[in-house]
Amino acid sequence: MHIFNRQTSSKKLGRKSFSILFIISTVIFSSSSFSNQKSNSIEEISVMQQWQHLLHYRSHSVLGFMESENDTDSFFVSPKGKTDLNAELKAEVELFSLNGQPDNESLQCRFPARYQWLKQFYPEWQDQSCSELDDWKAEVGAHKLTLIFPASYLNSPSSMYGHTLIRLDREDETKSKLLSYSVNFAANADPTDNELVFSYKGLAGGYPGVVSILPYYAKVNEYSHLEHRDVWEYQLNLSEQEVEQFVNHIWETKETEFDYFFFDENCSYRLLALLDASSERIDVAKNFSLKAMPIDTIRSLIEIDKVGAVEYRASSGVMLNQQQEQLTDTQKDWAKQITEAPALINSAEFNQLPEFERAQILEVSISYLRYLVVKKKQNSPENRKKSLALLSARSKIPVQDVFEPIVEPAIRDDEGHFTHRATVALGQQNNDEFIDLQMRMAYHELMDLPDGFIRGGQIEMGALTLRGINKYARSGSKEDEAFALQLQRFSIINILSLGSRDHFQQPISWRVNTGFDRFILEGSDLFAHLDVGGGYSFDVDFGGEQSTTDLGQVYGLLEARLKASGQFDDDYQLSAGAQVGWLYQGSQWQMNVYGSWLPSVLGEDFDYQDTVVALGSKLDKNLQLRLEAKKQWLTASGNSIDGDSLSLGLNWYF
Numbered sequence: 001m002h003i004f005n006r007q008t009s010s011k012k013l014g015r016k017s018f019s020i021l022f023i024i025s026t027v028i029f030s031s032s033s034f035s036n037q038k039s040n041s042i043e044e045i046s047v048m049q050q051w052q053h054l055l056h057y058r059s060h061s062v063l064g065f066m067e068s069e070n071d072t073d074s075f076f077v078s079p080k081g082k083t084d085l086n087a088e089l090k091a092e093v094e095l096f097s098l099n100g101q102p103d104n105e106s107l108q109c110r111f112p113a114r115y116q117w118l119k120q121f122y123p124e125w126q127d128q129s130c131s132e133l134d135d136w137k138a139e140v141g142a143h144k145l146t147l148i149f150p151a152s153y154l155n156s157p158s159s160m161y162g163h164t165l166i167r168l169d170r171e172d173e174t175k176s177k178l179l180s181y182s183v184n185f186a187a188n189a190d191p192t193d194n195e196l197v198f199s200y201k202g203l204a205g206g207y208p209g210v211v212s213i214l215p216y217y218a219k220v221n222e223y224s225h226l227e228h229r230d231v232w233e234y235q236l237n238l239s240e241q242e243v244e245q246f247v248n249h250i251w252e253t254k255e256t257e258f259d260y261f262f263f264d265e266n267c268s269y270r271l272l273a274l275l276d277a278s279s280e281r282i283d284v285a286k287n288f289s290l291k292a293m294p295i296d297t298i299r300s301l302i303e304i305d306k307v308g309a310v311e312y313r314a315s316s317g318v319m320l321n322q323q324q325e326q327l328t329d330t331q332k333d334w335a336k337q338i339t340e341a342p343a344l345i346n347s348a349e350f351n352q353l354p355e356f357e358r359a360q361i362l363e364v365s366i367s368y369l370r371y372l373v374v375k376k377k378q379n380s381p382e383n384r385k386k387s388l389a390l391l392s393a394r395s396k397i398p399v400q401d402v403f404e405p406i407v408e409p410a411i412r413d414d415e416g417h418f419t420h421r422a423t424v425a426l427g428q429q430n431n432d433e434f435i436d437l438q439m440r441m442a443y444h445e446l447m448d449l450p451d452g453f454i455r456g457g458q459i460e461m462g463a464l465t466l467r468g469i470n471k472y473a474r475s476g477s478k479e480d481e482a483f484a485l486q487l488q489r490f491s492i493i494n495i496l497s498l499g500s501r502d503h504f505q506q507p508i509s510w511r512v513n514t515g516f517d518r519f520i521l522e523g524s525d526l527f528a529h530l531d532v533g534g535g536y537s538f539d540v541d542f543g544g545e546q547s548t549t550d551l552g553q554v555y556g557l558l559e560a561r562l563k564a565s566g567q568f569d570d571d572y573q574l575s576a577g578a579q580v581g582w583l584y585q586g587s588q589w590q591m592n593v594y595g596s597w598l599p600s601v602l603g604e605d606f607d608y609q610d611t612v613v614a615l616g617s618k619l620d621k622n623l624q625l626r627l628e629a630k631k632q633w634l635t636a637s638g639n640s641i642d643g644d645s646l647s648l649g650l651n652w653y654f
Contacts, residue, residue: 042093045121046086053277054114054249056258057085058286069265069273071208072256077107093118096125103129113248113277133251140181140213142168142247147234147271147307148182148216149298150223151413152454161443161459162294162413163223164268167216167233168247178217183250185211185270187260202262203493209260209270211253220313231313232412234298237306238279246278263442263461264290268297275301282306291419291442291461295452298414314406316374320367320504323403327360332503335364339372342389359402362394368504409452416452417622417653419443423465425626425649429520434469436488436647446496447592447616448651449624450585456498456509456537456553463491463515487526491515498537498555498583509555510534520632521643527565533557533579540582552584552591561598561608573604590616590624606636622653 045051055076056069068075068082075081077095081088095107096115108115109130119125146167165184169177187207189198201207223229238246253274259265269292272285284300301307314322324332334353338344338361350358369390373383423438441462444453467488470481492515499507513531518524535557541549560576581594592614599607615627626649633642 041121042089043086045118046089049283050117050277050280051085051089053273053283054117055081055085055088056253056273056277069258070253070256071258075252075256093122097122099126099128101128104132106130109133111252113245113252116245116248136251137247140168140247141170142181142243143171143240144169145236145238145243145246146177147236147298147301148219149232149234149294149413150219150229151232152457153229164271164294164297165219166236166246166271166274168213178215178220180216181213182216182219183211183213183271183274184219185209185258185260185267185274188257199262202260205259205261205265207260208257209265210255210257211250211270211274213250213254223315230315230318230409232414233311233313234301235308235310236275236301237308242279242281246274249274249277264288264292266292266294268292268294272297272300293419293442295413295416296419299418302414310412312408312412314408316367316370317505319406320364320371321502322406323360323364323367324502324504326403327364329503331357331361332364335361335368336503338362338390339365339368339386342386342393345389345393355397355399356402359394359397359399362390362397363402364504366390366394371504411451413452417444417449420654421448422652422654423626423649425647427628427645427647427649429469429645430522430643432469432471434467434647436465436467436649438463438465438649440464445494446498446583446585447590447614447626449587449616449618449621449653450590451587455585456500456583458494458496460491460494463489463494465489486518487516489515489517498553500537500539500553502539507537508534509537509557511557511559519634519643520630520645521634521641524643525565525567527563527567529564530562531559533559535578550584550586552582554580554582556580559596559598560601563604568604570603572602573600573606574602575599575608576601577608588618590614590618606634609633609635624651624653625649626651 052066057066058069059066065083066085070076070082076088078084078087078091081091092107092111092114096118098106106128108128109132112130112133115125146169148165148167150163150165152162165182167177168181168183170180186209187198187202188210189201189207193201220231223231258270269285269288272282272288272292275282276285282301282304284297284304287300288297298307324335327335334344334350338350344350345362350361353361366387369383369387373387419442421438421440423436423440425436425438427434427436440460443459443461445458445460446456465488466485468483468485470483472481491513494511494513494515496509496511496513497507498509499505501507511531511533514529516526516528518526535555537553537555539553540551557579558576559579560574562572562574564572575598577596577598579594579596581592584591593612595609595611597607597609610630610632612631613629617625619625627647628649629644629646631642631644633640
């Protein structure tokens with residue numbers, strides 16, 4: 001019995017020991033499996049698209065490797081965070097899991113967007129106290145997002161193709177939207193840099209880009225009044241969670257730096273990247289690896305149904321223009337004189353005018369004075385006194401609504417032609433037949449379809465023309481034919497601003513054009529060139545006062561052109577002269593007729609002259625037929641040689 005009992009006890013002990021060993025083994029195995037699972041999970045998460053968006057990773061366009069576009073060390077936890085998604089994730093997961101941390105000191109408070117997204121994989125994480133973040137979000141009060149597009153502005157290279165920012169709209173819609181906050185990405189430029197230096201550094205990436213958040217009224221004042229730009233507002237269709245993620249991500253990125261380039265990593269691209277990081281339903285920034293035209297980025301959001309209602313806010317410049325268009329020349333003169341000398345308000349001659357006319361004149365005077373104060377920076381005590389006098393006089397006239405309501409453009413900027421352009425043209429050059437194949441990266445030139453684009457504005461980048469030409473060599477009755485393919489021209493950047501002058505606004509027209517080109521002369525080689533010029537442009541008006549007939553504009557520019565090529569005896573030439581032209585930009589028909597005269601100043605001694613007639617016809621929103629005739633003369637020591645070309649081409653915008 002004792003033996004039996006001992007055997008029984010031994011069996012029980014064996015079973016108990018086996019159970020304990022099984023449990024321990026299970027725990028150890030489970031722990032090992034859990035650890036491996038976590039490791040595998042981290043590996044899987046680190047390659048997810050949204051994790052890449054949150055860290056602003058982008059594949060290098062040339063070398064192919066991926067790295068973050070953010071250049072601030074504090075944007076990462078791991079020392080390898082800028083180049084290693086996995087290492088950054090491991091470092092953050094470890095810190096996000098910590099509990100009992102002091103208020104505002106946890107990693108959750110530093111990177112709330114990353115934390116909120118990662119928490120779906122780690123639901124056991126406990127939220128830590130972040131009072132500073134909570135207070136900031138309450139102050140911002142974002143309920144929905146609106147994409148703001150200040151349209152093109154002619155007199156600034158950095159603004160000629162527009163700008164975008166995002167307004168954070170509050171839930172209480174009774175409050176003015178001007179009191180909302182806005183998110184902006186812009187170059188942190190040296191305020192002492194002039195426009196030329198700013199343009200160069202912006203093209204070359206000479207400035208860091210910074211995400212900032214500031215009151216919306218400040219940006220409206222800058223773009224609508226200071227720069228006289230129309231503003232389009234695009235309400236974004238995002239959920240409350242996506243809006244919250246956007247705000248969280250702004251907290252993560254503000255006070256950090258990115259590269260800034262005018263044409264690709266600019267304001268519009270960066271805002272798309274911020275939206276990508278805020279919503280798994282948005283993945284559009286990747287489509288803009290070479291260029292990011294603001295209007296194209298807006299179209300990308302429209303295409304994925306992320307844009308709702310669209311509103312238009314006219315600039316003060318547009319308001320002034322539309323007001324003065326309803327006045328006669330005599331009334332315009334009165335408005336300008338009263339602005340300069342408000343005492344004329346009390347003159348008998350002025351008070352003899354009907355109340356309605358006086359009210360119109362005073363309102364235009366007020367608009368014009370605002371233009372001088374804001375645009376021309378004439379904010380003097382004298383002008384403040386003038387403003388009070390004009391406003392006081394207007395308040396004494398009971399007549400209201402003296403002008404027609406502001407007319408919204410029939411076609412929005414995003415409804416114009418696409419900014420890529422491909423061209424096929426057939427033609428004849430000096431009796432030789434040719435075919436041109438052209439590709440243009442961006443954006444718009446004077447002879448392109450004008451709807452949705454600012455009249456008189458041109459900014460082209462990366463326009464390449466290849467010409468296949470049949471060259472005929474004639475000797476007696478024999479004709480030999482040879483086909484040659486050559487680079488006809490390559491325009492690096494071609495900017496032209498033809499702002500029309502009127503009674504009140506007196507902009508300077510100007511141009512900058514650089515690249516490579518050929519003369520349309522037999523045997524011409526490729527030459528590099530840089531053209532600069534400035535002058536005036538005026539609307540053509542043959543219909544008298546208050547004419548509504550659009551006849552385009554005439555312009556004149558003083559120009560200087562520097563050319564360099566081995567085909568010149570001195571390897572270069574500097575010439576200076578003038579160009580005059582007539583431009584018509586109708587919805588259906590387009591025309592540009594101009595002539596240039598550029599005598600030599602330094603280097604190769606010859607004078608250059610040309611005459612160009614270009615006609616365009618709209619076939620569709622993104623299709624245009626173009627006819628172009630050119631004649632060139634080169635004159636040296638009384639001898640002249642000339643060349644001519646005629647072409648018919650089809651432009652496809654895509």
